[in-house]
Amino acid sequence: xxxxxxxxxxxxxxxxxxxxxxxxxxxxxxxxxxxxxxxxxxxxxxxxxxxxxxxxxxxxxxxxxxxxxxxxxxxxxxxxxxxxxxxxxxxxxxxxxxxxxxxxxxxxxxxxxxxxxxxxxxxxxxxxxxxxxxxxxxxxxxxxxxxxxxxxx
Amino acid sequence: xxxxxxxxxxxxxxxxxxxxxxxxxxxxxxxxxxxxxxxxxxxxxxxxxxxxxxxxxxxxxxxxxxxxxxxxxxxxxxxxxxxxxxxxxxxxxxxxxxxxxxxxxxxxxxxxxxxxxxxxxxxxxxxxxxxxxxxxxxxxxxxxxxxxxxxxxxxxxxxxxxxxxxxxxxxxxxxxxxxxxxxxxxxxxxxxxxxxxxxxxxxxxxxxxxxxxxxxxxxxxxxxxxxxxxxxxxxxxxxxxxxxxxxxxxxxxxxxxxxxxxxxxxxxxxxxxxxxxxxxxxxxxxxxxxxxxxxxxxxxxxxxxxxxxxxxxxxxxxxxxxxxxxxxxxxxxxxxxxxxxxxxxxxxxxxxxxxxxxxxxxxxxxxxxxxxxxxxxxxxxxxxxxxxxxxxxxxxxxxxxxxxxxxxxxxxxxxxxxxxxxxxxxxxxxxxxxxxxxxxxxxxxxxxxxxxxxxxxxxxxxxxxxxxxxxxxxxxxxxxxxxxxxxxxxxxxxxxxxxxxxxxxxxxxxxxxxxxxx
Numbered sequence: 311x312x313x314x315x316x317x318x319x320x321x322x323x324x325x326x327x328x329x330x331x332x333x334x335x336x337x338x339x340x341x342x343x344x345x346x347x348x349x350x351x352x353x354x355x356x357x358x359x360x361x362x363x364x365x366x367x368x369x370x371x372x373x374x375x376x377x378x379x380x381x382x383x384x385x386x387x388x389x390x391x392x393x394x395x396x397x398x399x400x401x402x403x404x405x406x407x408x409x410x411x412x413x414x415x416x417x418x419x420x421x422x423x424x425x426x427x428x429x430x431x432x433x434x435x436x437x438x439x440x441x442x443x444x445x446x447x448x449x450x451x452x453x454x455x456x457x458x459x460x461x462x463x
Numbered sequence: 464x465x466x467x468x469x470x471x472x473x474x475x476x477x478x479x480x481x482x483x484x485x486x487x488x489x490x491x492x493x494x495x496x497x498x499x500x501x502x503x504x505x506x507x508x509x510x511x512x513x514x515x516x517x518x519x520x521x522x523x524x525x526x527x528x529x530x531x532x533x534x535x536x537x538x539x540x541x542x543x544x545x546x547x548x549x550x551x552x553x554x555x556x557x558x559x560x561x562x563x564x565x566x567x568x569x570x571x572x573x574x575x576x577x578x579x580x581x582x583x584x585x586x587x588x589x590x591x592x593x594x595x596x597x598x599x600x601x602x603x604x605x606x607x608x609x610x611x612x613x614x615x616x617x618x619x620x621x622x623x624x625x626x627x628x629x630x631x632x633x634x635x636x637x638x639x640x641x642x643x644x645x646x647x648x649x650x651x652x653x654x655x656x657x658x659x660x661x662x663x664x665x666x667x668x669x670x671x672x673x674x675x676x677x678x679x680x681x682x683x684x685x686x687x688x689x690x691x692x693x694x695x696x697x698x699x700x701x702x703x704x705x706x707x708x709x710x711x712x713x714x715x716x717x718x719x720x721x722x723x724x725x726x727x728x729x730x731x732x733x734x735x736x737x738x739x740x741x742x743x744x745x746x747x748x749x750x751x752x753x754x755x756x757x758x759x760x761x762x763x764x765x766x767x768x769x770x771x772x773x774x775x776x777x778x779x780x781x782x783x784x785x786x787x788x789x790x791x792x793x794x795x796x797x798x799x800x801x802x803x804x805x806x807x808x809x810x811x812x813x814x815x816x817x818x819x820x821x822x823x824x825x826x827x828x829x830x831x832x833x834x835x836x837x838x839x840x841x842x843x844x845x846x847x848x849x850x851x852x853x854x855x856x857x858x859x860x861x862x863x864x865x866x867x868x869x870x871x872x873x874x875x876x877x878x879x880x881x882x883x884x885x886x887x888x889x890x891x892x893x894x895x896x897x898x899x900x901x902x903x904x905x906x907x908x909x910x911x912x913x914x915x916x917x918x919x920x921x922x923x924x925x926x927x928x929x930x931x932x933x934x935x936x937x938x939x940x941x942x943x944x945x946x947x948x949x950x951x952x953x954x955x956x957x958x959x960x961x962x963x964x965x966x967x968x969x970x971x972x973x974x975x976x977x978x979x980x981x
Contacts, residue, residue, distance in 0.1 A: 313918045317739070318679060318686045318698060322918045329922055331490030338491065339498075381540035382918045391535055 313384050320386045323398050327408040340366055340419070356427035360436055363423040367416060367440040374412070375447040376461060392463065397453055404450040416444050473747035475783045479883040480702075480742055485893065485923055486958055493894050493923045500895060504544030519577045541918065545895065550576040552902030552914050558585060560603045561594040563934035565911060586909070590939050592929045593913040597770040597886055598857045599934030600801030600841045606849065607801070607840040611833040618832035626818075630829040638835050642806050645842055646776065647786040650815070651808035653838075654823045655830050657765060657795030658684040660805030663822040665761070666692040668791065669730050674714050676707060676758075677732040680740060685732050685763060694730075695720070701740070704748045707731070711756045729758035735767030735778035735794075739920065739928065741881025741889050743767070746778055750788045761791040769799025770886050775845045775858040781884070799845075802837040804830050857933040861886060864931045864940060871944050876957035880926070888929040890947075890956070892916075897954050898925050904953065908946040 313322060326332065343365060347358040374396045384390065390398050400406045420441045427433035446452065456462040510516040520543055523532070551572060559566040567586045570579040600607060614634070624630035635653060642651040654660045665688030669675060673694040677685060679701040689696050697714070700706040711729070718725050731753060733744045746762075753760045764777045772780035777794070779786050786792060792808040807817060818824055830838075845854035865886045872879050878891040892898055898916045905912045905927075916925035935943075951957050 317920070318677065318681050319921075322922065326922050329490070330485055331487050331923070332494060334487065335491045335494040335498075377537070379535055379537050381537060382542070383538050388535075388538075391538075 313382055321380060321384050321390050321398060321401075322382075323380050323390070323395060324401050327399055327412070333411055336415070340415075356430065356433055359423045359426040360433050363416075363419055363437050364440045366419060367444040370412075370416065370444050371447070375444075378461070393454070394447075394461075396448060402453065404453070409448070413445070413448050416441055473751060478743075478745070480881065482740070482742075482880050483878045483959060485891075486960070489893050489958055490923050496894050496896060497917075497922065500545055504540060507544060508540070519574070547576050549895075549899030549902070549916075551579070552899060552906075555906075555911070560601055561591055561596060562601050562603075563591060563596070563599065563932055563936070563939060564588045565591040565594070567906075567911065588909065589906070590910045590935075590943050591932075592943060593911050594932070595766065595798040595930050596801065596932040596934060597766075597799045597861055597930070598775070598801075598841070598845065598854075599860075599932050600799070600837075600844075602801070602934070606844070607837050610840045611836045614836035615833040620831060620833065622829050622831060624828065625826060626824045626829045632829070632832060632835070634832055634835045634839075635829060638830075638839055639806075641839055641842055643808060645846060646792055646808045647779075648792060648808040648810070650811045650813075651806050652814050652817055652821075652824070653796075653804055653806045653830055653835075654821075655804050655827055656823075657797050657803070657805035659823055659827060660793060660795070660807060661685050661763065662688040662691060663827070664793070664807055664817060665689055665730075665732075667817060667820045667822065668692075668761075669694045669728055672719065672724075672726065673728040673730065674726045675730050675732060676710055676714075678702070678734065678737075678744075680737050681732055681734060682738070682763070682765070685734070689732065701737070702742055702745055704745055704752065707749070708752055711752060711758065715756060729756070730761055731758055732761050733763070735762060735764040735771070736882075736885050736887060738766050738887050739889065739915065739926075741879075741885045741887040741928075743771070743778060743781070743882040743885055746782050746784060750784060754788075759790045760788070761793065762789045764792065764794040765805075766798055766887060768794040769845060769858075770861060771884065773858070774847075774855065775799070796834075796838045800838050800841045802834045802841070804834065804838070861931065861933040864933065864935055864937075867937070868929070868931055868940055868944070872947070873959070875944075875948055875951060876959045876961070877947075877951060878959045886931040888931065889926040890929065891958065892925045892927055892956060893923055893958070895925065897956065898927075900954055901927050901950060901956075904950045905946065908950070910943055910946055 313320075319325065340362070344358070344362045347353060347361050347365075348355070350358075353361065375394050378394050379388075379391045380398075396409075399408055420437060423437050424434065427437070507516065511518040520539065523530075551570070556568045556570070557565050558568055567589055569582045569584045569586050571582060572579050594601065602608065618632065618634070622630045622632065626635070638653050639651045642653065643649060654663075661682070661684035665675075665685070669692045671693045673692075675689045675692070675694045675696045677689055677696060677698055679698055697710050699710050714726060714729060717723065731749065733746075733749060736743055744762075749760060752758075762778070767778040767781070769775045769777070771778050774780065777792075779789060779792070786808075790809060791813065793805065794808075795805040796802040797804070807814065840849070843849045844851070845858065847854050862884070865884060865888075869879060869883060869888060872888065872890065880889045880891065881887065892901055892914065895916060898914045902912065902914045912927050912929060914925070914927045920926060
């Protein structure tokens with residue numbers, strides 16, 4: 311089973327986020343994470359929300375902006391080997407619906423978290439920094455940019 | 464309820480094609496499955512890297528650890544963490560002719576599919592639902608085999624030369640005249656390998672400055688031939704005539720990308736039956752579009768020649784159209800004729816041009832004589848020229864088998880893709896674990912099937928593909944259906960919600976983006 315056996319899509323990674331049910335699965339996943347954190351008795355509600363936000367942003371950063379390339383060999387001689395999954399989405403076309411959805415969802419989570427932590431200062435600083443780590447790499451100006459050469463190869 | 468497409472009366476018979484939409488719960492569970500497998504894959508990779516678990520993949524030598532790595536090991540992630548777990552459903556060694564029943568060597572694995580050992584036992588009489596044996600000509604006894612054996616003793620097995628040098632036998636000329644008569648075209652040319660026919664001849668037909676409009680789900684040989692030619696490639700949605708028309712209009716209005724010059728040629732690449740979907744091309748509409756916008760049509764009938772049409776002449780006869788409308792008719796002898804190789808048929812000027820300029824003709828060895836004789840005998844049998852009605856009976860048996868099998872599977876409640884008349888039947892499995900489970904359970908019950916998953920198909924659409932044959936008797940099909948029913952209940956594969964109005968188009972999103980060439 312290799313890429314390109316049954317279709318002419320060169321890099322299936324570009325279309326994974328558009329597939330049927332992916333957004334719903336993502337939302338359910340975040341919801342499940344939050345419920346699990348809420349059920350641990352040591353965490354108060356603000357701590358649980360901040361933890362949800364931070365873990366979600368950490369996971370999103372790792373899978374969308376840190377891991378490069380494709381987990382399978384593509385027939386295009388590795389054009390996407392140095393690109394993160396976010397940069398591969400829709401072959402680099404900006405402002406598609408998947409990109410908008412994944413930009414808006416951490417912002418919504420941030421709003422909810424700020425509300426439930428009652429705008430406390432420590433929580434605010436933590437949540438804002440983690441939101442920035444996940445929003446800044448999504449800017450179109452940072453497409454393909456590697457600051458200080460981190461994660462270049 | 465039949466969906467009869469009234470398109471100005473282009474279709475003379477009902478065109479029933481349906482791709483039922485994935486149930487949302489199944490899609491979510493499929494993603495959860497792939498997510499769990501990914502997380503476990505990362506865990507196992509971590510354990511392998513820190514030597515907690517033995518790494519059974521190939522690794523670099525110790526002395527070369529500081530060099531620039533030769534491969535990116537992330538590209539092997541899917542292979543070692545997902546494919547290896549279910550690898551025993553593919554590459555199964557068979558040891559008899561792949562007819563309606565086949566013998567397989569039994570193999571076991573003691574280290575979770577990293578290595579296989581043969582027990583030495585041969586599992587006999589497995590019902591073969593995976594071979595492209597549409598008319599049942601894959602047999603080891605019969606007129607075809609006797610004729611091929613005689614030619615083998617006369618001509619030998621090898622040709623040892625290319626067509627243009629010393630490899631042009633009188634058998635090849637006879638074959639080409641027969642193929643031209645079979646298809647109803649002026650002239651034809653035969654090549655040694657079906658894949659090479661596509662990939663070596665499309666570059667001879669189009670070049671830089673031409674436009675190729677190719678279907679989304681075209682086979683790798685067509686994609687490779689299109690890329691090798693150097694023409695601009697634009698992809699239209701699968702079997703979607705509005706998408707094709709839009710691309711044609713845009714191409715003719717805007718011309719070539721920067722210079723705005725008119726295109727030298729526009730070639731539409733379609734297949735007769737798409738083997739992974741089981742869908743049939745909407746040929747009447749494609750021909751109408753081709754005539755309206757004055758472009759050329761290349762029809763790849765690899766799976767449909769011999770399998771469709773009242774006398775087995777392919778998708779052109781199935782729709783009742785004239786073969787003169789299709790500019791290049793390509794096909795293979797591997798599927799319905801039980802041989803090897805491919806052909807291209809068309810006008811005499813075109814074939815004469817290809818005889819000189821095709822890469823296969825100049826550089827590739829020509830067809831082997833016993834194979835040619837097998838093709839000649841089986842084609843004469845299908846046409847009825849050998850004096851019996853065996854050919855016609857086979858074509859009718861295939862059509863009956865197709866209708867019966869598809870109807871029974873739909874009644875059982877499975878989701879089946881594709882057209883009602885196509886002998887390729889994809890049964891949707893969706894979840895990654897079910898791919899492996901289905902293959903193994905069917906083998907336990909003595910039925911051999913082909914299963915396909917991601918990344919060869921879109922991520923949620925893994926499937927099992929059945930290829931029906933005229934050699935399957937009704938008893939074999941009933942046995943197979945009974946077993947499929949049992950496995951379907953065991954694995955809970957009966958997803959169909961028996962919608963009265965099935966979806967006509969493939970369940971994809973509206974906009975797709977394509978790779979832009981530099």
